[in-house]
Amino acid sequence: MRQTLILLLSFVFLYGCAVNPVTGKNELALVSESQEINIGRENYVPSRQMQGGDYTVNPELSAYVNEVGQKLAAVSDRKLPYEFTVLNNSTPNAWALPGGKLAINRGLLLELNSEAELAAVLGHEIVHAAARHGAQQMERGMMLQGALIATSIATQSNEYGNLVVGGAQVAAGLINTKYGRDDELEADYYGMQYMARAGYDPMAAVKLQETFVRLNENRSHNWLAGLFASHPPSMARVEANRATAASLPTGGKVGKITYEERLASLVKDKKAYDSYAKGREALEKGDTNKALAYAQEAIGVEPREGHFYALRGDVRYKEKRYNEALADYDRAIELNSNYFYYYLQRGLTRKQMNLTAESYADLQQSTKLLPTATAYNSLGELELSSGSSQRAKQYFTEAASSTSPAGRQARAALLRLDFPRYAGEYIHIQISLNNDGYVLARINNQAPLGIKDLQLTIQYPDTSGKTLQTTRRFRAVIPAGQSYDTNLNLGPYADAAILNAIRIQITSAVLMEK
Known part of the structure; x- marks a missing residue:
């Protein structure tokens, strides 16, 4: 106990107290601002990749969301290199990394009714970054561990959370941060202040929280797995938001018509994404005929979406129709060349076709976007088949940290390589x-x-x-x-x-x- 106390006092001596830029309160700060920014920058790409990648079908929508976010960031209490991205994910969710890196899923955009409600969501997430809520969660973990290991890993360095390896595992933890009641109330309060400063009607935050409470009572799976898992709604938050709104100027912008106009193309495509989700579910159950039908249906509605071609490619890959699968992955990459999954699947397909060099290049590219056990295990197998057991072991070691089937395969491969020498x-x-x-x-x-x-x-x-x-x-x-x-x-x-x-x-x- 005495050693722990000495350690904590050493932290205080070394790092001291800092004034929270949002609340004005003195607090212990073990993670510096430069570390926060580095953590956010290093983990922003893998965080987005493992959540479906960026939404690219309608760049104007992403630009619109960024425009609203930057308005709020401009009036926030802390100047950070804020970024706002729309993710290609149907689950209603939004998150913020330390250092001002934010994302909102297209699934949540479809649930909002106005630009002011969008501002309420983004303002709330800005506060999580500006008030150091994510950094504080890391600091609590560091205090429990009595070391700065978590931060050093993050500064050096879901849909696919169990597949990621290496530094991307830090990102998987950051985007799943669960905020406490005080953090949520604080983010609501200051987020509404930012809304008012930026000219939005803060009552939108009240209405939005009321909607969230109703949805939470209905126990919708998508919401429970998404926003509500990390941002639990409550009547206490509704009442607190009402009190905050009463203290702020009225008559701000709501922007219902503007929002509907900007969301029109996404609303039109909702049926396609619903078909895609059903296709994924069918494929998971092994029904390739139904999965293919849903993929075709989705492509017919929105032929610019790479996910739909990837689904069709996955169906054909499962049916061992590799030439057709390859064509689908090619098309997906033409539509979006910055998503790891398309390269991963094309690499696996080319591996089945004995196109070793091409497979290797695709798998390597996929790991640059998101390091996964599947890619590293396959790279290890390619190296092993070419006679390079040492390089194979390096790739298998990377994959072996995952609890996924690919991780287990990599551990078994390492065992086979080491077994003759270390059988004892x-x-x-x-x-x-x-x-x-x-x-x-x-x-x-x-x-x-x-x-x-x-x-x-x-x-x-x-x-x-x-x-x-x-x-x-x-x-x-x-x-x-x-x-x-x-x-x-x-x-x-x-x-x-x-x-x-x-x-x-x-x-x-x-x-x-x-």
Whole structure:
């Protein structure tokens, strides 16, 4: 306890207190502003990639959202390099990274009714960044750990959260930050202040929160998985927003007609995205015919959306129609050349077609946008097939940190590469004497895969004390995590102390594929 106190006091001494630029309160600041900005900048791309990538079908809509966001940022209490991006994701959600990097899903845009409501959402997220809410969450974690590890990783460095590896794992944690009640009330209060300063009607924030409370009561899955998971609505927030609105000027801009005009194309495409979602669900269930029909339907409504071609490509990939799948991924990349998934799937397709160099290039490009276990595991397999086991191990090691199937495959591949050399780390042998004085061996397989054809070299003393050497081979399969008992036919010995003189070396063993 005393050491912990000393550590905390050392943090205070080293980093001191800072004045929160939004609230004006003194608070401990373990993460500097430059670190916040670096964290946001380094994690903005992977955060967007793992949430569906940027929405590119209608650049004018993204420009509009950025325009509204910059109006609010201009009147905020903290000057940061703010950025606002629309993500190609149907789940209603919005988030802010430290340092002013913000995103809003197209799914949430469809649920808003006016520009003022959009300003309410963006203003709220601006406060999370400006008031250091995300940084404070990191600081709390650092205090619990008693170290600055999390920050050092982030400064160096969902839909696909369980697939990401390396520095992108930091991004996965940041965009899933869950804010406490005080942070939410604070973001509501100052967000409404920014709305008023920028000329918007703050009552839009009240109406929006009332809508959120109703939706939360209906327990809509999309909302529970999205905005409400990190920004829980409540009547307490509604009442607090009403009190705040009463203290602010009335008659600000609502912008209902303007918003409807700007959202018109997205509203028109909603049916296509609904078909896409149904197609994904059908494909996950293995119904390729239904998935293909939904993909065709979506493409018919909006032929400029790369996700729809990727879905059709995934159907054809699953059906092993690789040439057709390749054409679909090509088209997806033509429409949006900055989304990791299209390159990943095209790389996997080319791998199946034995287009090794092209597959390698695509998989590498996908990792530049978002490092995933799937890509690294496949790169490892390509390197292994070309005879470069050392480079293969590097890629497998990158993938192995993931809990996904690709991560498990990479760990198994590493095991196979290391097993001949380090079999003794996975196979433990215990010896004892039976009642007749003969040596028994219990062979424990601690590898995650089964083993067979185990061969042992044994040095042992005979009954006269002379050291002899022999071999034993066991063809039996020893499953992962299990043991095998056998009589080594050495002896008989009168005293168990003789076991200390027996040396057993694993000469060879074969690792099972599954």
